[in-house]
Structures are given as structure tokens and as C-alpha cells.
Amino acid sequence: MRGRINAGLVIGGVLVGLVVLLALLSFGWTPRDPVLVDAAAKLHEPGGGYLLGADKFGRDTFSQLMVGARTTLYVGVVAVGIAAIIGTPLGIIAGMTSGRLGWLSELIMRVNDLVFAFPALLLAIMLGAVYGAGTLTAMIAIGVATVPAFARVSRAATMQVMVTDYVLAARAAGRRRTAVALRHVLPNISSVLIVQASVSFAIAILAEAALSFLGFGTRPPIPSWGRMLQESQELLFSTPRLALWPGLAIALAVLGFNLLGDGLRDYLDPKLRRIRAER
Amino acid sequence: MRRVGTWIAVGGLLLSMSACGGGGGSDPESTGEQPAKAEALSVGFVAEPANLDFTATEGAAIPQALLVNVYEGLVKLDQDGKIQPLLAEKWEVSEDRKTYTFTLRQGVTFTNGAPFTADDVVFSLDRVKSDWKLKIKSQLDMIKDVEKKDDTTAVVTLDRPSNGFLYTMATRLGAMFSRTGVADLANQPVGTGPYKLGEWRRGDSIRLDANPSYWGTKPAIPGVTLKYFKDATAMNNAQLTGGIDVISSVQAPESLQQFADPNRFETIEGSTNGEVVLSMNNARPPFNDKKVRQAVRHAIDHKALLDTAWAGRGQLIGSMVPPTDPWYEDRTGDYPYDVAKAKELLGGKTYTVKMRIPNLPYAVAGAQVVKSQLAQVGITADIEPLEFPARWLDLVFTKGDYDLSIINHVEPRDMSIFANKTYYFGYDNPEYGKLLASADQGSEQEQVDDLKQAAKLLSEDAAADWLFGFPNLIVAKKGITGLPKNAISESFDFTGLAQQ
Numbered sequence: 001m002r003g004r005i006n007a008g009l010v011i012g013g014v015l016v017g018l019v020v021l022l023a024l025l026s027f028g029w030t031p032r033d034p035v036l037v038d039a040a041a042k043l044h045e046p047g048g049g050y051l052l053g054a055d056k057f058g059r060d061t062f063s064q065l066m067v068g069a070r071t072t073l074y075v076g077v078v079a080v081g082i083a084a085i086i087g088t089p090l091g092i093i094a095g096m097t098s099g100r101l102g103w104l105s106e107l108i109m110r111v112n113d114l115v116f117a118f119p120a121l122l123l124a125i126m127l128g129a130v131y132g133a134g135t136l137t138a139m140i141a142i143g144v145a146t147v148p149a150f151a152r153v154s155r156a157a158t159m160q161v162m163v164t165d166y167v168l169a170a171r172a173a174g175r176r177r178t179a180v181a182l183r184h185v186l187p188n189i190s191s192v193l194i195v196q197a198s199v200s201f202a203i204a205i206l207a208e209a210a211l212s213f214l215g216f217g218t219r220p221p222i223p224s225w226g227r228m229l230q231e232s233q234e235l236l237f238s239t240p241r242l243a244l245w246p247g248l249a250i251a252l253a254v255l256g257f258n259l260l261g262d263g264l265r266d267y268l269d270p271k272l273r274r275i276r277a278e279r
Numbered sequence: 280m281r282r283v284g285t286w287i288a289v290g291g292l293l294l295s296m297s298a299c300g301g302g303g304g305s306d307p308e309s310t311g312e313q314p315a316k317a318e319a320l321s322v323g324f325v326a327e328p329a330n331l332d333f334t335a336t337e338g339a340a341i342p343q344a345l346l347v348n349v350y351e352g353l354v355k356l357d358q359d360g361k362i363q364p365l366l367a368e369k370w371e372v373s374e375d376r377k378t379y380t381f382t383l384r385q386g387v388t389f390t391n392g393a394p395f396t397a398d399d400v401v402f403s404l405d406r407v408k409s410d411w412k413l414k415i416k417s418q419l420d421m422i423k424d425v426e427k428k429d430d431t432t433a434v435v436t437l438d439r440p441s442n443g444f445l446y447t448m449a450t451r452l453g454a455m456f457s458r459t460g461v462a463d464l465a466n467q468p469v470g471t472g473p474y475k476l477g478e479w480r481r482g483d484s485i486r487l488d489a490n491p492s493y494w495g496t497k498p499a500i501p502g503v504t505l506k507y508f509k510d511a512t513a514m515n516n517a518q519l520t521g522g523i524d525v526i527s528s529v530q531a532p533e534s535l536q537q538f539a540d541p542n543r544f545e546t547i548e549g550s551t552n553g554e555v556v557l558s559m560n561n562a563r564p565p566f567n568d569k570k571v572r573q574a575v576r577h578a579i580d581h582k583a584l585l586d587t588a589w590a591g592r593g594q595l596i597g598s599m600v601p602p603t604d605p606w607y608e609d610r611t612g613d614y615p616y617d618v619a620k621a622k623e624l625l626g627g628k629t630y631t632v633k634m635r636i637p638n639l640p641y642a643v644a645g646a647q648v649v650k651s652q653l654a655q656v657g658i659t660a661d662i663e664p665l666e667f668p669a670r671w672l673d674l675v676f677t678k679g680d681y682d683l684s685i686i687n688h689v690e691p692r693d694m695s696i697f698a699n700k701t702y703y704f705g706y707d708n709p710e711y712g713k714l715l716a717s718a719d720q721g722s723e724q725e726q727v728d729d730l731k732q733a734a735k736l737l738s739e740d741a742a743a744d745w746l747f748g749f750p751n752l753i754v755a756k757k758g759i760t761g762l763p764k765n766a767i768s769e770s771f772d773f774t775g776l777a778q779q
Contacts (some may be wrong), residue, residue, distance in 0.1 A: 037651035039583035057587045057647060119497060129666045133638075215638045220662050221647040233646075234531035235513065 009263025012198075013187025015256025017251075021042050023069040032060035034067045036223040043239055055231065061245055064223040068246065071224045072253060075139050079204040080197050087150025088193060091180050095158025109155065112148045119143030120207060124168050128147065128216035138217045142207045146200050153196045157189035164188075191268035198261030202254045209250050226252050290712045308551050319502035320759065321515040322525040324374040327482070327507035332464035333451050335412040339689075339769060342451040344392045344485055344505055346770035352380050352453035353400070354445060360603040364446050365472065366395065366455055378439035379460035383431045389457040390475045397427035398692045403456045403708035404435070409464055411452075418447045442726045446692065451769055473498045473774050487773065501760075518544075525759060527771055529752035531640060532590035545755050549764035550594060552601050552691040553749030555641060557649060558675075558684040561742060562705025565632065566682060571622045572741035576614035577621035578656040579649060585747045588644035592749040599694045601748050603767045608617060610738045610745075621656040630655040632682035635675050637667030642685040645746055649685070679703045687749050691767065694733060697742055706742040708727040754779065 031051060041058035044050045068081040090112070094105040124141035131137050161167060167184050175183075211217035212226030220227065225246040232242035313457025326340040333341040353367035365371075367381040388396040404425045407416050421444060424436040437444060442709060447453065468476055473493045477486035489501040506523050508514040512531035515524045519537060529535060538544040559566040559575065566572050581595050587662045594602055597610030634650065636642040643664055650660045659682055665671040681703075688696070698715050700707040711733055720731035737743075751766040759777030 035647075035651060037583070037587055037648045039580070039586045042587055044610075056590075057644075057651075131671060132663055132665065134663070215643070215664060220643055221650060223600065234534040238533070238536040 004267070006263050006266050008259040009267055010260070012256050012259030012263050015252055016260050019069050019253050019256065020073065020074065023073050024067045026063075026066035026070050030060075032063045034059060034063035034223050038144060045236075046052035046241070053173055053239075054236050054244055055228075055276070056235065058275045059064060061228075061242065064228060065225070066119050067246060068223040068225045068228060069198055069253075071135065074206060075135060075142065075148035075218075076201045076257075077205045078139040079142040079146060080200050081209075082140065083146035084193065084197060085146040085151050087268060088142075088154045088186075090147070091151040091154030091156075092158045092185055092189075093106070096177060096181060096185070105155075112151045114145065115142070118145070121210060124211050125214070125216050133211075133216040133224070135218045135220065138208055139278040141211075142204050145207075146204065149200060150193070150196060153192055154189055157192045158185050161188045188215040191264075195261050195265040195268065198264060200256050202257035202261070204248065204251050205257065223249050286397075292400060312768040316650045318500070319498050320524045320778065321484070321504035321506050322527050322771070322773075323506050323508055323517060323524075324516065324521040324527050324771075325501075325508055325511065329517075330483075331468050331476070331479070333413075333454075334406070334464060336465075337413055342769040343771050345468055345470070345472075346451050346454060347472065347768070347772050347774065348474045348487060348503075348770065349450075349472045350454040350456075351472050352448055352450075352455060353383075354449045354453065356446075356449045356764055358763065358767070360765075360767050361603065362449055364377070368484035376776070377437045379435045379437070379444070380428070381435070383433065384386060384494060387471050387472055388492055389460055389491055390470045390492070391457055391460045393457045393459050393729065395471055397453065397458075398430075399458060399758065401425045401427050402458045403454065403547055405450055406456065406461070418443065418450075418454060419452050419671075432578075440720050441725065442721070444691075449452070449768065450691075457775050465701060468505055474503065475754065484599065497772050503773045504775065524756045525762065526754040527751075528766070529754060532592040532750070534751060535590065535592075535710070535752065535754070543757055544753055545757055547751075547753040547755065547757070547762055547764055548592060549751040549753075549766065550602050550752045551689065551749045552603070553600060553687040553689040553767040554596060554599055554693075555593075555645065555685065555687045555746045555749055556599075557645075557744040558681075558704055559684050559741075559743055559748050560679060560684065560705055561707065563682075564677060565630045567705075570626075571630070572622035572744075573614065574621040574656060575653065575658070576741050577617045577624065578658070579744060580616040581611065581650050581746060582616075582646045583653070584645060584648045588648050589747065589750070593747040594754060596745050596748040598732070598738040598745055599697060599743075600734045601767075603765055605729045606691065606734065608702040608731055608734060610734060612676045613738045614741070614744075618655055622682040625657060627657075629659070631661065633663065633672070634660040634683040634685075635663045635665055635686045636682040637671040638664040639667055639687075640747070641687060645685050647745075649683070676703050678704060685746065690747070691769075694730065694737075704743060706737075708736065708740060708742075711736055711740075722770075742744050 009270030031049070036059065038058035041050070041054045042056055044054035044058065046053040054060055055064070090108050094108040097105045116255050120142060121189060123145055124138055127137045127141045161184065170180050170184055181230070199271070208217055208224070209229065212224040213230040215230070217226055220225035228246035229243055232246070235242055306581055324343070328338070330342060331345065333345065348618060351366050353365060354362050355365040358361045363560055366384055366387060368384050369382050371380045372378070381400065383400070384398060385396070387394060404419070404422060421437045421439060421441045422435060424440050426434045428434055455471060457469050471494070473486035473490055473495065475490045477488035481484045484507060485505045487503045487505070506517070510518065514523070514526055515534055517539060518526050535546055559572050560565055576674050585591055585593055585595065595611045596602065597613055601609045622775045630749040634646055642664055646662045649664055653660050665674060675684050695715055696702050697706050698705060698712040714729050714733040714736065718726045718733065719727060751764070753762050755762055758779040760777050760779065763772045
């Protein structure tokens with residue numbers, strides 16, 4: 001049984017696809033060297049080899065956006081990866097343990113609440129101040145801060161799966177807990193996780209941009225959308241396009257991942273599918 | 280979904296940081312377009328003093344507000360860096376240049392009503408030794424004795440001849456205090472200056488009112504408000520909307536384009552004592568090799584760097600001397616931009632170095648240009664911005680764990696830092712130290728000659744690279760005159776302010 005392809009899924013998919021395409025393309029080709037400082041091209045108007053113009057260092061904005069997309073995706077993938085790899089097993093363990101082992105579930109979820117209560121931006125700035133700002137510390141901070149989201153979602157989904165007949169049957173047949181978790185629970189909560197990953201990705205993009213804006217993210221001169229915004233701040237009144245393009249890129253990428261997440265949820269959620277079928 | 284809210288809130292915060300501001304209460308007198316003579320002006324600053332006692336608290340914010348305006352010394356620095364009389368009408372220097380006899384101005388009173396006499400000179404200079412808590416007080420260590428000859432004559436005896444003595448007397452260390460006015464320096468400054476403290480609204484502003492009993496020419500603007508902003512963009516916006524009349528120091532030079540309208544604003548560009556230094560760690564490879572350091576100096580196109588990183592504002596200097604010092608010489612010709620020469624000096628070798636910079640606007644901008652230009656000669660510089668001041672001071676300044684760094688050395692007459700081989704530059708040339716020592720004890724002409732020689736040696740040794748002299752950028756409403764073009768002393772001098 002398949003869900004219906006919805007508009008959100010398509011638009012989200014296209015936007016995300018565009019970002020991925022730009023990022024992949026930047027590995028092999030950019031119109032110009034995105035980090036080469038060229039005083040002669042300072043604030044070059046759009047056109048004449050500079051598709052979207054150049055910044056105050058004479059660096060091509062479009063090339064920077066392309067490499068910036070790479071930075072953005074890189075941070076998103078690693079941060080969400082960290083969150084999923086740590087958060088999902090914790091959530092599943094918490095969801096599967098009850099009764100005699102109920103304290104374990106409680107412990108995991110309360111620690112989870114602690115992390116959840118800690119502002120992610122503060123964590124990132126703290127890590128940046130102690131270990132030096134950079135893409136790696138930003139990714140780790142954003143990833144750790146996103147762990148609770150994955151843990152909570154997977155715990156709730158696991159608890160639903162644990163009361164289904166096939167899991168009861170498997171347990172009655174004496175299958176070990178790990179086997180149940182891997183064979184029955186994980187595949188059945190994967191759709192929820194995919195949706196969560198997509199939404200978290202959007203948050204990670206915003207977080208990276210905010211951190212780079214504050215000077216705690218990607219190190220200069222590696223292009224990053226957030227730092228492009230920050231560098232354009234003093235030129236906001238005279239050359240607004242410098243802030244417009246990275247701002248637009250961030251907005252569209254975040255929108256894309258959010259729409260993709262919502263679209264995937266609608267597509268994968270059996271309840272919504274049934275409602276549609278009844279109509 | 281709560282998380283999305285968090286990040287959106289952050290985004291909103293960032294936006295509001297740049298959008299808000301300008302909410303400052305403006306005096307109706309100062310914002311009106313009418314030609315009526317101004318009664319009050321407000322000037323925007325970025326760093327508010329924690330208290331008003333510069334004898335016990337470090338930092339530039341307190342003398343910036345109070346020195347010359349509220350407190351006066353026996354002498355002061357003029358706009359060209361020359362020493363001029365202030366509370367001393369004149370002074371005589373003995374043959375051996377160890378005794379200074381100051382003749383004091385008569386009829387001067389402190390704002391607490393006490394008359395200013397030679398007793399106050401003795402009191403103030405003795406107090407530097409006994410009560411001041413600043414590290415820089417050692418700059419007056421050469422004083423052996425201060426004596427009152429009569430009410431208007433004070434005699435200062437030095438250990439050794441020193442060219443630095445009179446200059447230091449023009450800084451905060453030479454400020455004159457009343458014997459009966461030092462009880463609450465942190466809140467109640469008592470000086471002889473043209474202004475006295477009016478009202479201090481903590482976290483917002485300090486108002487200085489004209490001192491009615493001032494001995495000299497009364498200031499044309501009887502009320503000056505120093506308004507403090509946490510954020511440069513907020514200060515710019517306040518200036519645009521009329522909340523303040525003057526920006527004391529523009530923090531982002533590209534934003535000057537907002538003030539380009541000559542009918543509304545005037546931009547004043549002068550120099551400061553700041554040298555933006557590309558520090559090279561002389562104490563360890565690869566920059567312990569003079570040839571590599573020389574290659575770096577040849578590899579950097581300073582003009583292009585200044586144009587892109589700091590909007591072309593500032594002056595190319597080439598050594599550790601700002602243009603306002605008497606021994607300034609343009610040393611930019613020592614290492615002209617020459618990529619081929621740089622490559623030749625490196626002999627085909629390539630290097631990867633750590634560029635640890637403070638996370639300050641000029642350093643982050645400058646570092647990206649330096650990296651791009653060094654890449655062309657085969658030096659890969661990994662930029663690592665560090666939180667300033669704490670982390671940069673710890674790693675780079677104290678521990679010396681860096682290869683390249685960029686910092687604006689703002690202290691006046693700070694060539695001597697290169698004479699200290701434990702300083703973070705790691706520069707060690709005994710010849711340089713000798714030149715500096717002989718400069719301080721020689722005649723004035725010898726001082727100038729020796730220091731020129733020292734600056735040349737520093738440049739030729741490529742002890743560091745000097746990216747540019749930091750500019751003093753002031754934006755004022757049209758018609759405001761008397762602003763100090765060059766920021767060469769510690770104070771922001773309001774005494775000449777006027778509005779047409």
C-alpha cells in the first residue's frame with residue numbers, strides 16, 4: 001500500500017534536491033575561486049562573469065553560495081547523524097524497558113530532559129570557547145542538542161510497536177531483546193525517524209547559520225551562508241544583495257527540509273492514508 | 280517543534296540586534312534643524328566605564344571620558360603629538376635633564392572649591408606611587424622626588440634623564456587631583472577641567488556639564504552627553520535617526536556609506552596610535568627563519584588588503600610607528616608587494632602554519648586576505664578565530680602557541696614591546712634594545728634619530744608585518760566643529776567642540 005504523493009513532498013524534494021545538486025557540483029566546478037581575494041573585483045555588480053556579484057573581498061557570491069551549500073549539508077548530515085545514532089538506541093531501550101527495568105527507562109528519559117533543557121546555541125558557544133570555534137564543534141554541539149528529539153520520538157514509537165501482536169509473538173517465541181529491537185522495532189519506527197531527521201536537518205541548517213553569524217561556526221574563509229550574512233551586515237544599506245542571497249538560500253533550504261519532512265510524514269503515516277482512502 | 284522555535288527566536292534576536300537602536304532620548308536642542316546655537320551635544324561610544332576611577336581601574340573608557348575634560352595635567356598632547364602647557368604655564372629643564380621646574384598657572388580651582396597649588400602636584404605624583412593600582416604606573420618610576428618650592432612652583436627630580444617623562448605626564452598618570460577630592464573617585468571625580476560630572480545614568484550615559492569656575496576659555500557647548508552603545512550597528516542607527524550627534528569611533532568602515540550625504544553628515548578620518556600587526560612567531564619554525572618572514576612581507580599586497588578588509592580607511596605604515604609620532608618614517612617601501620621575490624626567498628618550499636586571530640572584525644577580515652595572498656606563494660595559513668580577550672590572550676599572547684596572528688596594538692609609543700624577547704613576538708635582537716635605551720636617555724634629536732633607526736631595524740628584520748595604521752573614524756552631524764581628528768591621547772577632547 002502506498003501513500004499519495006503530496007505537494008509538500010514535491011516542493012520540498014525539489015528544493016532539497018537543488019541544494020544537494022549545488023553542493024555536489026561545487027566539488028568539481030565553481031564559476032570562480034570562492035576564497036580568492038581580488039581587490040579589483042570589490043563589490044562587483046552582478047554580471048560580467050559574476051552571476052550574483054562579488055562581496056567586499058571581490059569573491060564571487062554564487063561560487064560562495066555553492067560551497068556554502070556543501071558546508072550546510074555537511075553540518076546537517078553529521079549533526080543529524082550524531083543525534084540519530086545516539087538518540088535512537090536510547091529511545092528504543094527506554095521504550096522497551098518497563099516493569100522491573102523501568103528505572104532504566106526513567107533514567108534515560110530524565111537525562112534526556114536535562115539535555116533538552118540546555119539551549120543548543122549556548123552549548124555550541126561554550127564548546128566553541130573551550131575547544132576553539134569551528135565546523136566540528138558546531139556539528140557536535142548541534143548533534144548533541146538534537147539527541148533528545150530522536151530519543152523521545154523513537155521511545156514513543158517503540159512503545160506503540162511493543163504492544164503489537166507480532167512483537168508479543170516474537171517475545172513469546174523466546175527471541176532475545178536485541179533481536180526484537182533490530183528485526184521488529186527498528187524497521188517499524190523507521191518512517192518516524194526519517195521524518196524527524198528531515199525536520200532536524202532544517203533546524204541544524206539554521207543553527208549552523210546562526211553560529212557562523214556569531215563567529216562560532218565554520219572558520220573563515222571557508223564559505224558558509226551564516227558568515228556571508230554576517231559579513232554583509234555592515235553593507236546592508238549600500239549593497240543589500242550581499243545579505244539577500246545567503247538569506248534566501250537559508251530560508252529556501254530550511255523550507256525545503258521542513259516541507260520534505262511534513263510531506264514524508266503524510267506519505268508514510270498509515271492513519272492519514274486510511275483517512276484519505278475513506279474519503 | 281519547540282526546537283524550531285528556539286532557532287527562530289535566535290534569528291529574531293540577530294535581526295533585532297541590527298534593527299533596533301536609535302531609541303536614545305535625544306535632546307531637542309541638538310536634533311532640531313534650526314540654526315539655533317546648540318546647548319548640548321551627545322556623542323556615541325561603545326565601551327562604558329565600570330566606574331570613574333582611572334587610578335584603580337584599567338581600560339581606556341574612563342580616561343577617554345574624563346581626562347582633559349574633567350581632569351587636567353600639567354601638560355597635554357596637541358593634535359600633532361607635541362607637548363603643550365596646560366596647568367603648568369611653563370617649565371624649565373636642568374642641564375643634566377634630571378630636574379624639571381614647573382611654574383603653575385594661578386587662579387585655578389578644583390570643582391570642590393579648593394585652589395590648585397604646588398601641594399596638589401606633590402600630592403598627585405606621590406599618590407601615583409602610593410595608591411595607584413595600574414600596571415602602567417611604572418612608567419613614572421624614574422621620578423625620584425617631587426618638591427614644592429612655593430605655591431606656584433613645583434620641582435620634579437628624576438633618577439636619570441628620560442624623554443618619556445613629559446610625555447607620560449600628559450597621560451592619565453599626570454592628572455592633577457585635589458588633596459580634599461579623592462574620597463570617592465569611583466563616583467565623584469574632582470578636577471580642574473572645563474567640565475564636571477553632571478549625571479551618570481549607569482548602562483546608558485554620562486553627562487558632563489560646563490565647570491562655571493573654569494580658569495580658561497569656557498567650552499562652547501555647555502552640556503555634553505556620552506551615550507554608550509553595546510553594538511556598533513545600534514550606534515550607527517542612532518546617528519542616522521538623530522539620537523546622537525557624533526559617533527566617536529566607527530566600528531565598521533564599510534557602513535560609512537550610510538553617512539555619505541554631505542548635507543547631513545561629515546566624516547572625519549584621522550589616525551590613532553594603533554598598529555594592526557601581522558605577528559609572526561620569531562621563536563619557532565618556520566618564522567624563526569628571517570627569509571620566511573621576509574617572504575611573508577613581500578607576499579602581502581597591503582594596499583589591496585586595506586581596500587578590501589577595512590574599506591581603504593587607515594594608513595600603510597610599514598613599521599611599529601604611527602604617523603603622529605615625531606620619529607615616523609614611511610617604511611612601506613622596504614618590502615614592496617612582489618610575489619616572485621617572495622617565492623625566491625622561500626626557495627620552493629611550502630609551509631602550513633597556524634593563524635590564530637582574535638574574533639574581532641578587523642582581524643577576521645584581514646586574516647582572510649592574508650590567507651588568500653600567502654596561498655599564492657605556497658604558505659597555507661589555517662585561520663582559527665579565538666574568543667577575545669580571554670582565549671586569545673591565553674593561547675597566543677601568554678603561551679605563544681601560534682605562528683601568525685593579527686592584532687591592533689593600541690598603546691601609545693609601544694615600540695618597546697619588541698625589545699622584550701619574552702613578549703609573544705619572540706623577537707630577539709639586542710641591537711634593538713640598545714637603540715631604545717639610548718633613545719630614552721639621549722637628547723630630543725638623538726631620541727628621534729635612534730627611534731627612526733630602531734623602526735628601520737625592526738622593518739628590515741621583518742620582526743612582524745604591519746598591515747596598516749588603524750584609522751580614527753568619526754561621523755558628526757554637519758556643522759559640528761572642534762572634534763579631535765587624531766586619536767593620539769587617551770582622552771576624547773570635548774573642549775574645542777562647537778556647533779554652527
